[in-house]
Amino acid sequence: xxxxxxxxxxxxxIQNVDVLIENGKIAKIAPNLSGERVVDAKGRYVMPALVDxxxxxxxxxxxxxxxxxxxxxxxxxxxxxxxxSAFCEPRIDSxxxxxxxxxxxxxxxxxxxxxxxxGIREDARLSDISILLKDxxxxxxxxxxxxxxxxxxxxxxxxxxxxxxxxxxxxxALHGDGVMHEGKVSARLGLxxxxxVAESSQVARIxxxxxxxxxxxxxxxxxxxxxxxxxxxxxxxxxxxSLHHLLLTDDACxxxxxxxxxxxxxxxTILRDLMQESLARGGVSMLTSLHTPVSRSAKDAVxxxxxxxxDGMENFLPLCYTYLVESxxxxxxxxxxxxxxxxxxAAGFKDRIGKIEIGYDAKIVIFDPAAESCIESESSPxxxxxxxxxxxxxxx
Numbered sequence: 022x023x024x025x026x027x028x029x030x031x032x033x034x035i036q037n038v039d040v041l042i043e044n045g046k047i048a049k050i051a052p053n054l055s056g057e058r059v060v061d062a063k064g065r066y067v068m069p070a071l072v073d074x075x076x077x078x079x080x081x082x083x084x085x086x087x088x089x090x091x092x093x094x095x096x097x098x099x100x101x102x103x104x105x106s107a108f109c110e111p112r113i114d115s116x117x118x119x120x121x122x123x124x125x126x127x128x129x130x131x132x133x134x135x136x137x138x139x140g141i142r143e144d145a146r147l148s149d150i151s152i153l154l155k156d157x158x159x160x161x162x163x164x165x166x167x168x169x170x171x172x173x174x175x176x177x178x179x180x181x182x183x184x185x186x187x188x189x190x191x192x193x194a195l196h197g198d199g200v201m202h203e204g205k206v207s208a209r210l211g212l213x214x215x216x217x218v219a220e221s222s223q224v225a226r227i228x229x230x231x232x233x234x235x236x237x238x239x240x241x242x243x244x245x246x247x248x249x250x251x252x253x254x255x256x257x258x259x260x261x262x263s264l265h266h267l268l269l270t271d272d273a274c275x276x277x278x279x280x281x282x283x284x285x286x287x288x289x290t291i292l293r294d295l296m297q298e299s300l301a302r303g304g305v306s307m308l309t310s311l312h313t314p315v316s317r318s319a320k321d322a323v324x325x326x327x328x329x330x331x332d333g334m335e336n337f338l339p340l341c342y343t344y345l346v347e348s349x350x351x352x353x354x355x356x357x358x359x360x361x362x363x364x365x366x367a368a369g370f371k372d373r374i375g376k377i378e379i380g381y382d383a384k385i386v387i388f389d390p391a392a393e394s395c396i397e398s399e400s401s402p403x404x405x406x407x408x409x410x411x412x413x414x415x416x417x
Contacts, residue, residue, distance in 0.1 A: 022416070023054045027062030027387065030069075030357050031377050040067060042383040042416065050379060060414065062387050068357050069375050070101030070384040070415060071338065072364035074261065075137070075162075075187065075241050076312040080319060080328075082110045085125050091312075092131035098310075098334045099412045100132045101361075101384035104368050107139035107162045108189075114139035114148045119156055135368070137162040137187055140175040147171060150178040159369050162241075165190040165223035172227070176236040185259075185367055186238045188227055190248065191285070195219035200325050202286040206271040212324060215286050221247035224258070231257035239367050242266075242311060244285035246295035249304045259367065260304070263311035265331060265402070267296055268344050273402040279320045279327035280402045283311065301350050307363040308356075310337045320400065336396060338388065339410035340403065347409060387414040 024040040029050065039054035040047060073095070078087035083105075095103045105122070107113035113122055113136050126134045138158035142148050145168075150161060161175050165188050179186050196215040201207050203214025224240055228251055231238045240252060243260040252258040265283060270290045273281030281287055288296075299305060310333035319328035341360065345351050351359070365375025374384045392411035396403045 022058045022060065023056035024060045024062050024067055024385065024387070025054070027065050027067035029067045029377055030353055032354065032358065032362065034354060035066075040377065040385070042385075045383055047377065047379055047381050047383050050377065060387070064389070064391065065413065066353065066388040066390060067377065068386050068388060069361040069377055069381075070386050071099050071360045072102045072104075072368060072370070072375055073100055073310050073312065073334070074104040074239070074307075074364055074368055075106045075309060076103045076334070077106050077109060077314070079314045080316055081108070081313075083122055083125065085128065088122075088125045088134060089129050089131075092129035092134055094131070094334050095134075096131035096415055097412070098336070099338045099386040099388070099415055100334065101374050101382075101415075102133045102135065102365070102368065102370060104159055105134055105136045107137045107158075112139050112143055113137070113153075113158070114142045116149065116152060116156065119153055119158060123157060135159050139163070140178075140186075141167055141171060147174055150175065151182065154178070154182045154184060160184045160187050162187045163189070165227050166193055169230070172230055173234065176230065176234040179236050180234065184369060186231075186236060187241050188238050189241050190220045190223040190227065190243070192219040192223050195222070199286075201274050201282065202271045202288050204271060204289045206274060206289070210274070210277060210324070217245040217247065217288065217292065220285060221245050221251060224248045224251045228252075228255040228258050231255065239306070242285050242309065244288055244296075246292055246299055249296065249299045252306070253304050259306040261307050261309050261364075262296065262300070262305045263309050263333065264337065264341060265311055265333065266293065267300060268340065269293070269402055274324070277324040278402075279322070279324055280331075280400055280404075282320075282324065282327055282329055283313065283331045284329035297350055300345075305359065307367060308341070308359040309364075310334045317400065332398075332401065335398070335401070336403070336408060338386070338412060339394070339408040342388070342390060342410040343408045383416055385414075385416045386412055389413055
């Protein structure tokens with residue numbers, strides 16, 4: 022197959038060249054290529070398919086149906102690979118749980134799904150990390166307020182197997198019974214708040230350990246500018262930021278709107294703007310959809326009791342394009358680095374996916390930037406927003 026006349030997004034810029042695909046691989050990138058099947062991508066971007074780390078299934082429950090839905094939704098929205106969070110039900114912290122998850126991955130017919138492994142079992146013991154990594158898990162997931170000796174041991178395993186750690190940064194004692202960002206909106210609504218320092222203080226702690234042991238740690242769902250500053254100052258820390266913390270604020274929770282209740286909590290306008298400024302300066306390592314879907318019944322409750330979560334994959338790329346690229350915050354090349362190249366490398370798929378490059382898997386998205394639409398889901402915090410861009414083809 023040959024993809025012709027498209028605007029090919031590469032790390033060296035946008036190139037008006039053709040892409041030849043043979044046996045599932047990118048075989049050639051050059052002008053005037055020919056082949057038995059031709060796809061005309063005139064006026065469209067040709068870009069690597071996306072990679073997401075830490076996604077979850079509906080209500081966090083691993084079932085054949087929920088994994089199939091995740092796989093299909095991911096592919097429909099331009100994702101080639103999804104690394105499932107280990108913090109699901111069942112928790113992926115044992116050989117039995119991982120084998121069960123893998124048996125379900127194998128029957129999915131959309132985007133490829135792989136899994137992180139929980140470093141700590143629910144009974145607070147260390148998981149059989151070496152066995153699970155050898156059995157196909159791609160990294161170690163943990164919470165930042167884990168016992169320091171346990172964190173040290175997880176870091177030693179990460180070094181031994183040359184994988185990254187993936188950290189949820191939160192001081193549970195500081196956030197207490199908070200249900201949204203601590204600020205003017207939470208005060209007006211009379212809801213307990215979660216201070217931003219509950220995240221950044223834990224990132225500083227983990228950063229010290231990462232620096233001492235020389236281990237790469239990805240901070241999942243970084244949501245404060247102070248977290249980004251700490252990560253920029255420490256070469257062993259890598260910030261993963263959700264699109265929602267760049268576009269939305271805690272105003273989305275006004276009138277007790279549970280569509281805006283996500284974790285980490287949406288921050289106030291000042292912090293959101295600082296996050297955007299940091300992104301524009303290159304202070305973000307990678308982006309995520311923060312896909313954490315929950316059933317309607319789990320959201321249709323009083324705010325304090327409603328579930329955290331968002332259907333983050335739906336319209337992810339058009340939202341990124343409209344509000345990050347078209348608004349001038351990042352270039353299209355930088356966006357692809359954030360949503361494909363860097364996440365692929367963090368998940369251990371460097372030199373295989375995440376770039377339009379000879380020898381890489383032909384996981385390719387054709388994206389029409391001229392298409393216009395409006396988000397119509399009333400359960401989305403983006404309800405009513407205009408977006409530009411449409412995914413037309415996902416190959417591979």
